[in-house]
Amino acid sequence: MRAERMLRGALMKALALVGLHPWLTCRECVRLVTEFLEGALSPEDRALVLAHLKGCPHCPRYVRQIELAVQLAGATTSNSVPPATRAQLLDAFRRERHRPPEEET
Amino acid sequence: MRHMSYRLAWHSVRYTLCAGAVEVEAVADDEETRSHAATPPASAEGLLVDALRGGDERVFASLIDKHTSAMLRLASLYVPTRAVAEEVVQETWLAVVRGVDSFEERSSLRTWIFRILLNKAKSSGLAERRNLPLDDLDGGEAEGPPVVDPARFTGLPRGYWSSPPNHWDELPEERLLARETLALVERAMESLPRGQRAVFELRDLQHWTAAEVCEALGITAANQRVLLHRARARLRTSVEEYLDAR
Numbered sequence A: 001m002r003a004e005r006m007l008r009g010a011l012m013k014a015l016a017l018v019g020l021h022p023w024l025t026c027r028e029c030v031r032l033v034t035e036f037l038e039g040a041l042s043p044e045d046r047a048l049v050l051a052h053l054k055g056c057p058h059c060p061r062y063v064r065q066i067e068l069a070v071q072l073a074g075a076t077t078s079n080s081v082p083p084a085t086r087a088q089l090l091d092a093f094r095r096e097r098h099r100p101p102e103e104e105t
Numbered sequence B: 001m002r003h004m005s006y007r008l009a010w011h012s013v014r015y016t017l018c019a020g021a022v023e024v025e026a027v028a029d030d031e032e033t034r035s036h037a038a039t040p041p042a043s044a045e046g047l048l049v050d051a052l053r054g055g056d057e058r059v060f061a062s063l064i065d066k067h068t069s070a071m072l073r074l075a076s077l078y079v080p081t082r083a084v085a086e087e088v089v090q091e092t093w094l095a096v097v098r099g100v101d102s103f104e105e106r107s108s109l110r111t112w113i114f115r116i117l118l119n120k121a122k123s124s125g126l127a128e129r130r131n132l133p134l135d136d137l138d139g140g141e142a143e144g145p146p147v148v149d150p151a152r153f154t155g156l157p158r159g160y161w162s163s164p165p166n167h168w169d170e171l172p173e174e175r176l177l178a179r180e181t182l183a184l185v186e187r188a189m190e191s192l193p194r195g196q197r198a199v200f201e202l203r204d205l206q207h208w209t210a211a212e213v214c215e216a217l218g219i220t221a222a223n224q225r226v227l228l229h230r231a232r233a234r235l236r237t238s239v240e241e242y243l244d245a246r
């Protein structure tokens, strides 16, 4: 699988070098990766990124690491609310919303 | 002090990570469907708003639980102290409770809530003279320097990795989730420029759609992508530098 990818990558690179095949460099692939993941690329550019990722031994790892870094960031993030703050907010809600409409200005 | 769950959603990482470009494409498509799925259908949101207007405390409580902590983190980007950020968040919820009758449902409820939050945070930041030049949140459209050191692409032919990403993603889960690694990631997140931090929070931590983030932060789609791109790349680089140095 990996050997096949490297072979295909080497072939495409060779074709790109002699101008026979459009091919992104790794640097371009890295630059376009977010637009690719966001679905913001033109169909042509999207195909180029995909072809690069199929052939490159390194760039898929870069994409995986981006994903992993995002997962790690998620693991550090707590969405819990301090109980005191929560209680205060609920009190305010009761005061505001349970008031009959005619009392409002 | 905080009780965090230190577990990764490994099934989704594996799904993404079992590699190969075909899977990469599947991930990209999945991202798109996920973005769409993240917005509740208009009717569900309508029910939520009606419940709020009717004084349904449970609905309000669920909104508080879902958003307050992200609101605190975003407010903190604009104001000098945690205490002021808490004040801003409290005021925002009050404004939401009082203003929900006039909420016009042209945007999603959460977008509306965060717009109120950011307006309050910015004006209170100004009042505290802390609102330094409106940095990349407003001017981030420019591409800026490359996210990966160009010196790493001096392979032959030019533009190919000469110093490719190392295999730290294959480290055991215990290593990746070690307290120090997570502390490092937390510091790296905190050191992101404001705009990047805000976009990263809403997109990658709160899983909002790109459109909602643009609306809440008042930025263009292109600007949003640039900020997200830079934020993700910086985090990856920080983790790499840390784990490769071991």
Ligand SMILES: [Zn+2]
Binding pocket: A025, A026, A027, A029, A052, A056, A057, A058, A059, B161
């Ligand atoms: Zn590559």
